[in-house]
Amino acid sequence: MQRLRSVREINSLQPLPLLHNATINLLKTSKNLLAFSGGGDSTALFFxxxxxxxxxxxxxxxxxxxxxxxxxxxxxKKLADTYNKQLFTFTCKLENANFEHSARKERYTFFENIIQEHGYNSLLSAHHLNDKLEWFLMQLSRGAGLIELLGMQEIEAREHYTMIRPLLHVNKKTLQAYLENHKITYFTDESNTSFKHVRNQFRHHYANPLIENYAEGIAKSFRYMEEDAKRLLPHQATRIKDLFLLPKDEDDLINIRHIDKIVKLLGILLSKAQRDEILKTKSCVVGGKIAVCFEEEMILIAPYLKQAMEKKFKERCRQARIPSKIRPYLFTSHIDLSALRLDHTL
Structure with a gap:
């Protein structure tokens, strides 16, 4: 293992223009936790x-x-000691069956527990342009709209923190060059070369060759599509704790795009069948966990609970035209009903 550089040596380097200025400014005012594997991507982001x-x-x-x-x-541990960073570690042993899904669930549970216990504002991951294109191609092959094709964003609000991917516009080759030029130690995960995972097939056969030849154009196309996506979602939801009030659009495509994003914040990725059920019923419980209810001018989204409520509270909800599936969450969360009347535009 090569000698680690001192903080003075790090600060004397001429920084490469790899991070967006807006992201740098945001991170400098935030308490950040970096998801670190020791691989090339997270090590490059560390430095x-x-x-x-x-x-x-x-x-x-x-x-x-x-x-x-x-x-x-x-x-x-050595990096944390050398550069005076607090290190949180978690060791687990998972079954091989559906390993990737289980591993993702375990690590995000671990990260989110740390965030809540220690008051971090942001979780940083080292996803890069190759990862974004890989996702795009996988969704394209399955059938998806623009929002689903774009997938992960550089800055993404989660329930209790902000997910930030500062390298999402940078290609893998640039990160590798950075590591080699500065003689930075990192490790390679051999599982990333195994074709038993579909994502690796897309990565090696399609995403990487395209990035190799067209990185600049691909990055530019993603920027254009992200601007288009903002126009597809013109409304903004109001959030009160975990209750979301979304102005209803005449176009159900816009409605379901918004609902998709909100439900994801609450921990569920919608399937096509669930999207269809939401638009067909206009009042349903997704995955037994999240209530989605359409009213005349508003869509209400909140965790679904089964809770006995006082008769007086239920009558107030009826007068305020609050859907029955939403009421138990309002009751347990002590949300002020006076702000939730749905017989006028909020």
Whole structure:
């Protein structure tokens, strides 16, 4: 393992223009947690954050799947000690069946517990342009609209924190060059070369060759599509705790796009069947967890609860035209009903 550079050496480097200025400014005023694996992408982001004097700590998950898993954890500890970062580690052993899904669930549960316990504002991940194109191509092959095709965004609001992907506009080749030019140690996960995972097939056969030849144009196209996506979603929802009030549009395509984003914030990715059910019924419970109810001018979205309520409260909800599926959440959350009358535009 190569010698780690001192903080003075890091600060003396000429920073590469890899991070957007707006993102840098946001991160400098935020308490940040970096998801760190020890791979090339997260290691490059670690040192880029150092160069910009952005405050952050790191979280590392050891899945014990490879011989070098413990070495990667040791590297995370060495970086944390060298650069005075707090390190959170989690070790788990998962079954091979549906490993990727289980691993994602475990690590985000771990990250979100840290965020809530220690008061972090932002979770940083090292997803890059190749990852974004890989997702785009996978969704394109399955059938998807613009919002689904775009997938992850550089800055994305979650329930209790902001997800930030500062490298989403940078291609993998540029990150590799950065690591090599500065002689930075990182590790390679051999599972990323296995074609048993569909995402790896898309990555190696389609996404990487396209990025290799057309990186600048692809990045520009994503910027154009993101601007178009904003025009597809002209309304903004009002959030009160985990209750969302969304102005109803005449176009159900716009409605379902908004609902899709809101429900994702609450922890559920909608399937096509669930989207169809929402638009057909205009009042349903998604996955047994989230109520989606259309009213004359507003769509209400909230966690679905079964809760006995006082008769007086139910009568007030009826007078305020609040759907029955939404009422238990309002009751348990002590939300002021006076702001929720639905017989006029909010």
């Amino acid at each position: 880029l954050l150092l160069e910009q004097n952005i405050p952050f700590d790191i979280a590392h998950v050891n899945y014990q799947t490879r011989e070098q898993s413990d070495v990667e954890e040791a590297y995370a």
